[in-house]
Amino acid sequence: MRALHTSDWHIGRTFHGHSTDDHLAQVLAAIAQAVRDHHVDVVIVAGDVFDSSTPKAEAFTMLNSAVRAIRSAGAQVVLTSGNHDGPARLGHLAEFAAFGGVHVLADLRRLAVPVAVPDAHGEVLVYxxxxxxxxxxxxxxxxxxxxxxxxxxxxxxxxxxDDARARVGEGARYVVASHCFASGEAGGGGREVHETTESTGRSEERDITRGGLDIVPPGVFQGPAYTALGHIHSRATLREDLRYSGAPLRFSFGELSSAKGAWLVDIGAAGLEGVEWLELPTPRRAVRLTGTLDHLLSPGVHEEDRDAWVDIVLTDDLRPRDAMRRAQEKFPHAVTLAHRPSTVAAHARETYADRTRGKSDAELIEAFLGFTRNGHGASPEEQELLADSLQALDAKEATR
Known part of the structure; x- marks a missing residue:
């Protein structure tokens, strides 16, 4: 039996407020094509099918299209619910869908009821x-x-x-899909790994970290020929038979370095025979560009990134005006911008009284601008405007 292990589709999720629906649809179509090209028997989606416990109608439409294409390509589909999913909604009509080869395993009371996938050696049970x-x-x-x-x-x-032994005996061949945070060490702290940098902040995402009680050691998953894990958005191998596939699409700049794809898993007569990484297409790359705004906008600089999702880190000593608008003229998919000056002005540690004692209004304004602008005071145009304003105030005071 050949399985394709994927997870964390997060249908309906945005990339910094921008829809990812079209990109995800392309990746899911590539999964269906991979089923055909690699003769996959079952596609296992290890949780977080949706990004919300209350997905919109369009999310269901995308899911229906994806599983229909996978079924047409010849594979059964097994989906489990993750912490983002609403199990009741995901599992709606699950019994009916099973007749069409789409198995939605979202009911905890039935977690020991497997899907039997036939192969040349009998059946492989998928829990x-x-x-x-x-x-x-x-x-x-x-x-x-x-x-x-x-x-x-x-x-x-x-x-x-216990269920696998009861059905087949000690030599049972079975696969488990689980949505959890498995780690080499029990205990310890930490949030969801894939959201340490970029957090969605959605109210429907359940907090699964309470003093490190969410961490599950790999030793828990002993017995299956293969365990397909979901929940972490980067691929990871904890053991040969225990892996994360990661999300098939980048959903944040925190995932810049992670490869996107799925695992092809072969189960033979005696158990696991091999695991192969399958690259999936990247409809739009995500990049982080660092430098001064003038440099980033110079002709010939980062031309290959014009169509990418762009996170801009400006190193100008003084933050340029209209920086995002100007950046988006070259990089239309620039979605985040931060200012981290390469040179940071030093400021004396003085009390407020020391900083203001004996200074004129013009000197106080200049000092304030220098403090807030990383050592850069008023421009010549601003100095002229400030001088006119202060003169007008002085004249007004003189008439009182």
Missing amino acids: GIPYVHPEFLRGAFEDFDGRTHEAALSFAMDLIR
């Missing part, structure tokens, strides 16, 4: 663990009283191992 917060699991199973994600995933994996 999906929906995003499993301990509180959710306690609501679904009266005999679970754990308080950590490690305890919750351990409980779920025990159920799955």
Whole structure:
């Protein structure tokens, strides 16, 4: 059996306020083509299918189009819910969809009910663990009283191992999809890895970090021929049989260095036979450009980045006026801009009284501008305007 492991589609997500729908549609179409080209039997989506627990109608339309194309290419589809998804909405009509080869595994009470994928050696069982917060699991199973994600995933994996043995015996070949934060160390702090730099701030995203209780050690996932993980947006290999595929599309500048694609996983008669990385297309690159505004806008500089998502870091000593507007004339998809001057003026540590004692109004204004403008005071035009304004004030005071 050959599986394609992907995750974190985040249908409906924006890139700094700009829609990614068209780009994601291209990538999902490439996944369907990969199914055809590489003779994939099942596509596993390990959580965060949608970016919101209340997705818009257009998000469902995109999902329907994607799974229809994958099914037409010849593969079954297994989707699990992640912390962004609303399990009830994602799982709506799941029983009906299963008759068409699309299996939505979003019900915690059925996490030990697999999808059987036939191959030349019998069947490979595919289990999906929906995003499993301990509180959710306690609501679904009266005999679970754990308080950590490690305890919750351990409980779920025990159920799955027992079910696989009951169905096939000790030699059962099975695959598990899980949406969680697996790490080499138990305990410790940290937010979701893919959002340490760029946070969505969406109210529907559940906080899954409470004193490091979200971290799950790799040892929990013992037994499956392969475990398809979701939740981290960069690909990662924890063991040969335990991997993150990452998101298929860049959703923030925090993902600049991460490769985008999916894993092709081969399960043979004795278990895992091989895993191969499959690159997916990048409809629009994301780049970070650093320099002075005049340099970045110079002819011939970064011409290859005109169509990319652009994060601009300006190093001008003084922030240029209308910097974003001017930048977007060359880079129409520039979406963020920061000012980090290469030279930072030093300011004496004086009290307010010391800084103002004995100074005229013009000197105070000049000092203030120098402080707020990284050592640059008023321009000649501004000096002339300030002088006229101060003279007018003096004249007004004289008539009182």
